[in-house]
Amino acid sequence: xxxxxxxxxxxxxxxxxxxxxxxxxxxxxxxxxxxxxxxxxxxxxxxxxxxxxxxxxxxxxxxxxxxxxxxxxxxxxxxxxxxxxxxxxxxxxxxxxxxxxxxxxxxxxxxxxxxxxxxxxxxxxxxxxxxxxxxxxxxxxxxxxxxxxxxxxxxxxxxxxxxxxxxxxxxxxxxxxxxxxxxxxxxxxxxxx
Numbered sequence: 566x567x568x569x570x571x572x573x574x575x576x577x578x579x580x581x582x583x584x585x586x587x588x589x590x591x592x593x594x595x596x597x598x599x600x601x602x603x604x605x606x607x608x609x610x611x612x613x614x615x616x617x618x619x620x621x622x623x624x625x626x627x628x629x630x631x632x633x634x635x636x637x638x639x640x641x642x643x644x645x646x647x648x649x650x651x652x653x654x655x656x657x658x659x660x661x662x663x664x665x666x667x668x669x670x671x672x673x674x675x676x677x678x679x680x681x682x683x684x685x686x687x688x689x690x691x692x693x694x695x696x697x698x699x700x701x702x703x704x705x706x707x708x709x710x711x712x713x714x715x716x717x718x719x720x721x722x723x724x725x726x727x728x729x730x731x732x733x734x735x736x737x738x739x740x741x742x743x744x745x746x747x748x749x750x751x752x753x754x755x756x757x758x
Contacts, residue, residue, distance in 0.1 A: 610649030611657040619667035622647075631659065635667035640690075640716035642666050671718025680704050680727040690716045698727035705730055 607627040614622050614631035619639045622631040629649040635641045643665030650660050673688040678696060681704065685694035692714045698704035708725025715721055737743050 614659050615664040633665045638670055639667040640670050670716050673714035690714050696725050
C-alpha cells in the first residue's frame with residue numbers, strides 16, 4: 566500500500582507500511598519528538614453521499630467521509646457522519662444506512678398536571694421543568710420529578726400525576742358489613758337488603 570506523509574521536512578526518510586515517521590531535520594529542534602501518522606492514499610468515493618432535505622453535508626478525508634448538519638430550525642435524526650465503503654463487487658456505497666434526516670424543531674405540548682404544577686420554562690426544546698403537587702401532605706407525585714422538552718416536540722418522560730394519599734370511601738354494598746378502625750376504636754356499620 567502506498568503511503569504519503571501529511572508534512573514534509575528538508576531532510577528525512579519515509580518508510581512505507583509503518584505506523585509512524587520520524588524526520589531528522591535542522592528545521593526541528595527536537596526531532597525525536599516529531600512523530601506523525603502516515604495517511605494512506607485513498608481513492609475518492611465513486612458515488613456522491615446522499616443529499617438530505619433541509620440539511621447539507623461536507624465531504625472530508627479524500628471524499629470518503631461525509632459530515633451532516635441541518636438548517637436552522639431543524640434537528641438531525643440518525644448518524645451525523647457517513648463513510649464510503651467499497652463492497653466486494655467493487656461498488657462504493659455510504660454507511661451506515663439509512664442516511665440521516667432533518668426534522669423541524671417543535672415546541673412540546675403544554676403541561677396539564679391536575680392538582681399540581683411545575684417550575685421552569687415551558688415548552689421550547691431544551692426547557693427543563695420540575696413537577697410538584699399543590700398539597701404534598703395530601704397528594705403524592707407519581708412518576709418523574711423532572712422533564713426536558715426534546716427537539717422533536719415531545720417530553721423525555723411521561724408527565725406525572727398527583728394521586729390522593731387517602732383512599733376513596735368504597736361505601737357499603739347490599740348485605741354487607743364494614744368495620745372501620747379510627748384511633749384504636751372499632752366502628753361497625755351494617756346495611757340491610
